[in-house]
Structures are given as structure tokens and as C-alpha cells.
Amino acid sequence: MPERPEHPPGRPAAHRGQPQGAAGQGVVRRTVVIGVLGGIASGKSYVARRLAGPDGVVLSADDLAHAALAAPGVREEVIRAFGPRVVGADGAIDRAALAAVIFRDTASRRQLEGWIHPWVRARIYVALEEARTEGRPRVVLDVPLLLENDAQHGLVRVCDHLVFIEVGAAERERRARETRGWEPGELQRREAAQLPLDEKRRRATVVVRNDGTLAELDVAIDAALAELALRP
Numbered sequence: 001m002p003e004r005p006e007h008p009p010g011r012p013a014a015h016r017g018q019p020q021g022a023a024g025q026g027v028v029r030r031t032v033v034i035g036v037l038g039g040i041a042s043g044k045s046y047v048a049r050r051l052a053g054p055d056g057v058v059l060s061a062d063d064l065a066h067a068a069l070a071a072p073g074v075r076e077e078v079i080r081a082f083g084p085r086v087v088g089a090d091g092a093i094d095r096a097a098l099a100a101v102i103f104r105d106t107a108s109r110r111q112l113e114g115w116i117h118p119w120v121r122a123r124i125y126v127a128l129e130e131a132r133t134e135g136r137p138r139v140v141l142d143v144p145l146l147l148e149n150d151a152q153h154g155l156v157r158v159c160d161h162l163v164f165i166e167v168g169a170a171e172r173e174r175r176a177r178e179t180r181g182w183e184p185g186e187l188q189r190r191e192a193a194q195l196p197l198d199e200k201r202r203r204a205t206v207v208v209r210n211d212g213t214l215a216e217l218d219v220a221i222d223a224a225l226a227e228l229a230l231r232p
Helices: 045-052 061-068 075-082 095-102 107-136 169-180 186-191 197-203 214-227
Strands: 015-016 034-038 057-060 137-141 161-167 206-211
Touching: 015 061, 034 045, 034 197, 045 057, 045 137, 045 161, 045 214, 057 061, 057 107, 061 107, 061 137, 075 095, 075 107, 095 107, 107 137, 161 197, 169 186
Parallel strands: 034 137, 034 161, 057 137, 161 206
Antiparallel strands: 015 057
């Protein structure tokens, strides 16, 4: 049986379907905002897309952060701070090389976040307003540090629900090794700078298990939507 994907290919920063019965047909919907929580390699991107449904919107902070690295101003600051070692052969920022620098130096990571986070935050709020104006039924926030950085972005308070994706540490370690090429212990080292998973689980409205097959995950997501009284 196929395993559930951790990150489906070709995900855009904002996944949009075509709204059904939205403005223009006399039907006004309240947009429900869902925040996705979970550890690294827990499958947040796939779950976010399924929670949003065909008419919803997924706002991926990772995708937006990648876009920020090419934005005027941000790219120049990154190169000025970290030098040519983080520039690829094509002239774009080499994200792998940049990650190798910032995840081993707290000051460098915070410096980078100071440039990228405001850019990403502004675009998330714009996209939220667009979704509400368009009458989208759901917006799902795929923001890795949703709880940790709430003092800066304030996104938790706009969420109607928080969904935690539960996957054992050994399974997430395996996925990170196979899909990202990470060395043993890299996942734990990166998560050491985040809130404990038990705290994220405690803050969640519902929990979705993702340690089985893709079909089992889809059933769990539909059950979560039913528990939240939302249409699967």
C-alpha cells in the first residue's frame, strides 16, 4: 500500500480552487481559518491541502519564504550578510547552503528571519483578506512556527481551529532521511529550537494520525473535518 506523501510535488504558496456558490450568486460564506501543527516531516503540507478542500486556500509559509529569497531587498541582504557561499551557479540563493549556515548559528538564523518573516507575514494577511473577499470556505495556514512566532505574526488568534498531525519520532526521522537526505539526529537538532510537540498537541482542536497509509490518512482527515463540523 502506498505511503502518505510528506510534501506533494508542485505545491504553490497558495493553493486555490474555484469557489462554488460564492459572491456573485447571492451566497455569503464565512471563511474558516485552520492552522496546522506538527513536527518536521509529519506531512503537514498534504494534510493542509486536504483540509482546505477543492474550494479552499492553503497558505504555505515555506513556499512564501522561498519566494522572499528572490525578492528585491531580501536577496541583497542575504548575500551581503552570508557571502557568495549561499549563491548558486544560477545566481539564486542556494537554500541548502543557506540552511547549513543558519541552523548552526542562532544569530544568523535570527538575522535571516528578521528579513524574511515580515515579508511572509504581510503576504499571508493579504491572502487571507483576498480569500474572505472571494468567499472561500476555508483557509489553511501551513506555517511551521505558527505557535512559536505568534507574538510577531499574530496568526494564532485568526485561526478558528488548530489541527495537530501526530507521527512518531522514528517515522519522522526515516522520512527526513529518505526524502530530504538528512543525517541522523538532524531532525532532533532542528526541533530543539521549537516548542515541544506535546505542547503543540495540547493546543490543538483535533489530532490527525499520519503513521499509516495514504488511504488511512485521508480517512483521518475526513474524520477531523467532521469533528470540526466542516464539509470534507
